[in-house]
Amino acid sequence: MNRKVGFIGIGNVGYMLLNKFLEHKLLEEKNIYTSNRAKANIDKLLEKYPDINVCEDNMEVAASCKTIFLCVEPLNLPNVLKEIKPFLQEDTYLMVSTTMVLNEDLCKIHNGRITVFMPTLISMVNMGVTLAYHNDHVIDENKFLFELLLGKISEVNILHEEDIRVAQNMTASFPGFFAAIMQEFVTSAIQHSKNVSSKDLEHMLLVSLEGAARLLLEKNLSFEDTINRVSTKGGITHAGVQVYKEKLPEVFDAGLDATISRYDVIGELAKKQIEELI
Numbered sequence: 001m002n003r004k005v006g007f008i009g010i011g012n013v014g015y016m017l018l019n020k021f022l023e024h025k026l027l028e029e030k031n032i033y034t035s036n037r038a039k040a041n042i043d044k045l046l047e048k049y050p051d052i053n054v055c056e057d058n059m060e061v062a063a064s065c066k067t068i069f070l071c072v073e074p075l076n077l078p079n080v081l082k083e084i085k086p087f088l089q090e091d092t093y094l095m096v097s098t099t100m101v102l103n104e105d106l107c108k109i110h111n112g113r114i115t116v117f118m119p120t121l122i123s124m125v126n127m128g129v130t131l132a133y134h135n136d137h138v139i140d141e142n143k144f145l146f147e148l149l150l151g152k153i154s155e156v157n158i159l160h161e162e163d164i165r166v167a168q169n170m171t172a173s174f175p176g177f178f179a180a181i182m183q184e185f186v187t188s189a190i191q192h193s194k195n196v197s198s199k200d201l202e203h204m205l206l207v208s209l210e211g212a213a214r215l216l217l218e219k220n221l222s223f224e225d226t227i228n229r230v231s232t233k234g235g236i237t238h239a240g241v242q243v244y245k246e247k248l249p250e251v252f253d254a255g256l257d258a259t260i261s262r263y264d265v266i267g268e269l270a271k272k273q274i275e276e277l278i
């Protein structure tokens with residue numbers, strides 16, 4: 001694609017997106033313009049992609065490109081947007097890799113074409129779900145580009161903005177939750193295991209999990225169908241399922257409450273920052 005694309009913020013997400021788009025030959029190195037606060041991240045990027053354009057600052061990225069990914073933390077976003085604002089044009093298209101700062105707040109600084117999205121690091125293996133919301137200024141050409149890029153490395157799901165804060169628990173945050181839950185599972189299992197190491201148990205779990213997910217997706221099985229197929233009444237799986245059904249709702253309710261309230265807190269802080277900046 002012969003289009004100049006900017007990336008501001010080369011952390012986990014900025015690097016992953018850029019790396020994947022280049023790997024899939026969706027973008028060309030010479031058309032990429034980047035900036036990051038710490039130079040070390042750019043140096044690391046240049047080792048792999050020496051032909052990328054490194055800009056002096058975020059403003060130079062905005063002056064060079066009309067298609068820009070903003071991949072900074074939510075509370076750094078207002079300042080970055082304010083900084084680049086003088087260089088944004090009416091047809092500049094911004095793709096913001098967090099939905100924690102509301103579109104209505106972003107538009108107080110730049111009332112233009114903005115897609116807010118929640119990518120997932122699962123896209124490192126070309127899988128996972130990207131959640132996104134396009135604001136009213138975004139035109140079909142922009143939506144097509146977004147789908148072309150993100151659709152190559154994930155399933156793209158366009159939602160109402162307010163629905164993303166819950167759904168992101170199942171997508172962007174999922175690798176972290178999954179790792180935390182599975183870690184507890186293995187820690188409990190190891191106490192009952194005489195000769196199998198935790199590394200072996202972890203491997204069994206990962207292979208089973210990958211297979212279980214494929215089984216349910218490919219055979220179109222619901223969770224309930226699966227429980228019924230695997231757990232014979234009075235059998236061992238049935239006994240375990242009863243315990244999880246009883247104990248887990250409280251854990252998941254508390255986990256969701258925690259993420260949703262933290263999401264709101266960060267959104268409010270960003271809103272205040274924006275009010276002070278305008």
Ligand SMILES: NC(=O)c1ccc[n+]([C@@H]2O[C@H](COP(=O)([O-])OP(=O)(O)OC[C@H]3O[C@@H](n4cnc5c(N)ncnc54)[C@H](OP(=O)(O)O)[C@@H]3O)[C@@H](O)[C@H]2O)c1
Nearest residue numbers: 009010011012013036037038071072073074076098119172
């Ligand atoms: N990680 C995930 O799985 C995930 C998933 C979905 C959405 N997100 C969202 O994506 C965004 C990035 O997340 P991340 O995990 O990539 O965070 P990260 O690794 O901390 O990366 C953020 C990057 O932004 C840079 N940055 C901060 N302020 C800047 C500024 N003023 N000018 C230029 N660069 C600046 C940072 O530079 P320094 O190197 O100097 O710190 C850092 O490299 C966040 O909003 C996050 O909520 C993350």
